[in-house]
Amino acid sequence: MKTVLVIGIGAGNPDHLTLQALKALNRVDVFLLFDKGPAKHGLNDLRRDLCTRLATERPWRMVEADNPPRGPDGDSYAGAVQQLNDDKQRLIERLIADEVADGQCAGILVWGDPALYDSTLRILQAILAAGREVFEYQVIPGITAVQALAAAHRVPLNEIGGSVRISPGRQLSDALGAGDSQVVMLDAHQAFNRLRGQGLYIWWGAYVGSADEILIAGPLDQVADQIEHVRDQARLRHGWIMDTYLLKRTLP
Ligand SMILES: C[S@@+](CC[C@H](N)C(=O)[O-])C[C@H]1O[C@@H](n2cnc3c(N)ncnc32)[C@H](O)[C@@H]1O
Incomplete structure (x- = not known):
């Protein structure tokens, strides 16, 4: 069985990371990182820094993918977000299928807490509901x-x-x-x-x-x-x- 750890990393201060998150970082075989473009590079720099400094107990690798672009809101904000989530669902499903072997653990580092204004949990639920990929996932809370x-x-x-x-x-x-x-x-x-x-x-x-x-x-x-x-x-x-x-x- 594959495992996906959705790890809340806090909202900008590396010291926000909890001990639970630290333990989770050290279970990960493959970190999945999503690039939101040059303006947001600093946010991923913090993620890379956390992995390099704190995930020291076992070998791991990082797979970086471009975040799908968000289209214009048009008539519906919810519609635009849904379209973005559908695109991201396809991307994460492909990464879990291609980059994570059976028995391995993937880590997704979520800004703040995964339960607040973040689509990762909804996307993982949708991937499981689609039935093409099988994995278990756990959520590690973060400071919002x-x-x-x-x-x-x-x-x-x-x-x-x-x-x-x-x-x-x-x-x-x-x-x-x-x-x-x-x-x-x-x-x-x-x-x-x-x-x-x-x-x-x-x-x-x-x-x-x-x-x-x-x-x-x-x-x-x-x-x-x-x-x-x-x-x-x-x-x-x-x-x-x-x-x-x-x-x-x-x-x-
Ligand atoms: C997509 S939401 C992600 C929220 C995140 N999951 C959390 O738990 O804080 C992004 C919004 O969170 C807020 N935010 C995140 N980090 C912040 C920070 N370091 N300082 C101020 N606002 C922040 C801003 O309102 C930003 O527009």
Whole structure:
């Protein structure tokens, strides 16, 4: 039987890696790495570095493949993501078939945690459902960008007894209830601007956990322009940006 280990590696700081993830790295025969283009090379550099420094207990090899390109969203965001996942399913299925021998263990290093805004688990389930490849898979949790952001700002995510909603920028609602906390990820358009004028507080972070980490916090109405400016500059400088933010009504 083949095994696939889906290993959460944290959101940018190599020290995010858990002891469970370290043990998993040392079970892997073949690491599968997906290249998302030059702008994201830094993310794979971290993956290579983790393998080289920490997977020291047995020989392994790395197979690198280009991530399928994502088409335009067109009428449907979900449709575009589904098409991308279908393409990635074919790629991962082929890699498991061709590169992993029976009895061997493949490792997929997932940014943050595999359960949060990541398609790897859905794709593996779809491959198994298709029935052409047989393998077992295990999931090793990782520290999400959400946890890394809260820790960097030293702020609790929830208010006492309150709820925490995590959504992509597109789905940020126009108002926030008292006691609610809202975390926003995958936001290319600074959706927080829609919530100006409501007395909200924001904790924003880019490249959190990495050497390039940028943090800004304060009343949204006062820091929104600064975040926009800093974000634009950072995106130009790096060629890409990953940012996450927490919104609350209650001021600390
Ligand atoms: C495809 S999702 C992956 C989330 C990941 N699985 C996790 O558990 O954090 C990518 C989004 O995560 C957030 N993100 C990931 N790493 C980050 C970091 N180091 N700093 C800030 N945001 C980050 C950004 O909102 C980015 O758009």
